[in-house]
Amino acid sequence: MTTTDHRPGSTGGADVPGPLHGGPDDDYTPQQLAAMDRTELDRLGARYDAVEVLHVDPVPEPGSPLERKAARQVTLWFAIAGLSAVAFLVVYAGSNWFLPDWAWEPGDRNWSALFTPLLGVTMGLSLTAIGIGLVLYVKKLLPHETAVQDKHDGSHFDRVTTGATLVGAWHNSGLPRRKLLGGTLAFMGAALGVMLIAPLGGLIKNPNKGNPLGTTPWADGLRLLRDDGTPVRPGDQVPGSLETVFPAIPGGNSVHHSDAAVMLIRLRPDQMETLVTPAGQEDFGYGDYLAYSKICTHAGCPVSLYEQETSRILCPCHQSQFDVTQGAKPVFGPATRSLPQLPIRVDEEGYFVARSDFREPVGPSFWNMGRLN
């Protein structure tokens, strides 16, 4: 169809084939095309797409032993794929019907322990077999052709004509001349963009309200509770041991107080001899008991591994090591600050309680850490 075609077109009734399109339809009449066989038509179309088929390795002759063998192989793999899919369905739907129950139960020699592996084996085999069958099909039963296609760089004609359309529209809009309009458009775009993302400001939370980063729930008189909720009294722990304790408040051992965990350590007599307490923390301990924050000052993991012989506490995340006889000073690894020490005493009933909150922020360092109040 062209712009010079002025016929009115269809008036209803049976469909009449329209005029042929230009291009190849101008070069080849339907009769010429009808006279070609399929291979010729295929190659003709390929040539129009700048593809030349250079070489075709023939397929094995139909009926030859080679061809029969290849066809058998492909058939076998597709059959395996189908049968495995059926096996998957049997395992999936049949469990707890004519097969034992799939639901979890203790032990590893029952059907529930086999259920997921069987699903994996059957589905995996089925899908892989389809893949293998297809590869064999392509490699053994389809002709291998080597084709070459021309690569076209950008067309100069396209660039020039497209550029003319674009620049023409830009010129016609008058924007190069209308400076005020252009400036206003730029301003409008910027303001619109900021307006649209501004509601995300609702995400922002002020970290300086109430000093949440500098405080923990610990306070004077709060008991040190084990994770089962029982209080600790001096003499409960053997020398050289470590116990994790939490403040005696609701949810003291929960995600709501992620900075609260404390390690209560009882030193051995020989550790007491080499004990070095940092200045200002001389009276934080109670006898041979010391309490340190469990939250690593490097990245906030709970430091958990206490090696009694070397008095070191190791953080399993990045291997920072803290020496409990030197005020939990970092002695190896990436941590830079000592674990904060919790000042403790014993209350009237003889249980350990905190004397105050930590004197410094617990956990990883941050920009304005020394300037919190």
Add this chain to the structure above:
Amino acid sequence: MATNTVPAPEQPKTLAGKAALEVDDRIPIAGWLRRTMNKVFPDHWSFLLGEIALYAFVILLLSGTYLTFFFDASMREVVYEGSYAPLRGVDVSAAYDSTLALSFDVRGGLFIRQVHHWAALLFVAAICVHLLRIFFTGAFRRPRETNWFIGVALLVLAMLEGFAGYTLPDDLLSGTGLRIFSAVFLSIPVIGTWVYFTVFGGDFPGELIIGRLYILHVLVIPAIILALIALHLTVLIKQKHTQFPGAGRTEHNVVGNRLFPTFAGKATALFFIVFGVCAALGGLVQINPIWLIGPYNPAQVSSGSQPDWYIGFVDGGSRIMPPWEIELWGYHIPPVLWGALGIPGVMFTVMALYPIIERKLTGDTASHHLLQRPRDVPVRTALGAMALTAYIVLWISGGNDVIAEKFDISLNAMTWFGRIGFILLPPIAYWMTYRICLGLQRHDREVLEHGIETGVIRRLPNGEFIEVHQPLGPVDDHGHGVLSYGGASVPKRMNHVGGARRAIKGFFRPIEDPAEVQRQAEQEARGLEAEEASRELTRSGRPAEGGRPSAGGRPREPRD
């Protein structure tokens, strides 16, 4: 016009043909379809790596959609009452509870969950190997820089997507990882505490983060990844695939198979194989057993806590970073910033800018469609080996506690290995790779000049022993090959040039006639035989003595 309208084209007679005509009458699609099916793709195993990533992503979309039917992205506290007896009565989050329900109370749920996790590991791995292939063969050069940038963005997004995904179950392992991430946010200078509070909606962990990660994981990041993949493939199709140099291959053509049916068949097969491998892994190999790890508790941690493999290098960087905290006027910049943000930041920035850097250094601004063999660009290959070595040192350091335990090595020694190795090993890798590249280059030239070593030792009349060399092509008056190196692989063994006949097919007994195979081989007359047929016409005009060795011919020795 009138000449075109008559006579009417022949009408199809088969049902399929009629249906196709009905469709094309309404939506003219035949031309586009033919152009698509005729598109030629070069054939090389390394071109399939990106496809594996694509198929892994499809598997992720399918399995991930299934998982969303059961997962509850909430940090609401519930008491676990499901079928897994050891955890009954434990306080857990709804996210953890629903992941357990998905694993134990949904038929096949555990299978799909594990398929999803394995496909995620494969997705990032395939992207990384694909990236290495692109890098070492120079496929990122003009005009493909855009696709390189998109690819780097996809890698970063894939890693973030993976991290967000494995954090969702709210188990002890991923919760510990999230806490480390919170420390990384907190370590950012000036705005660290604001970023931290904004991300978590308050102090760690708050009650929002799982829901936020969930929407990022199932909508925002996948949508961006999908859009970028579409763009990546559109650019690829528009630019056509690169190819290795070889017979008949130029900067202006593509030699290979047409999309339909050969390439489409192979690609579909690869999809099914990738899917099958993920399914088998998902059923057979346990991954992320959150019921053994337990729910998140900020006071607990397991030893040997490792992230998924692709985050390992970030962890390693944090581990080997010396305890250097910068303190300025009472403000702190903690070391976790350098290890966890600094190293990946530099790595991805340099990676993204590499095409521009190389263009500036070499002054090569030409368009390239033929790939390079890594040995032919020793500086780039050596730089890549250097970067890879640094990455591997970081990655090993990310698991240094496990290595220390399994091999009974001091943990601190492993940390020092990481610290020293990160500085020392990359330059060594650079030097070694550079030398190896030059050596391989020289060997290529040697074979082109003197021919392939046949292993045949001949004694000359004067008593001297020489090894007979098979020239690859025409030789000059001194017996030296006149072929010059064209960037393609050089055959190094006699079998590469048809020194041996193809094996007769058949397992227990031959299913082909050996004589027929012989006849076919002669008919094909490719490779050396074709060369020999035409050698009579070359200027040296000296064919080898009677064809290839297997046919009783004797290669000639060079005279000097």
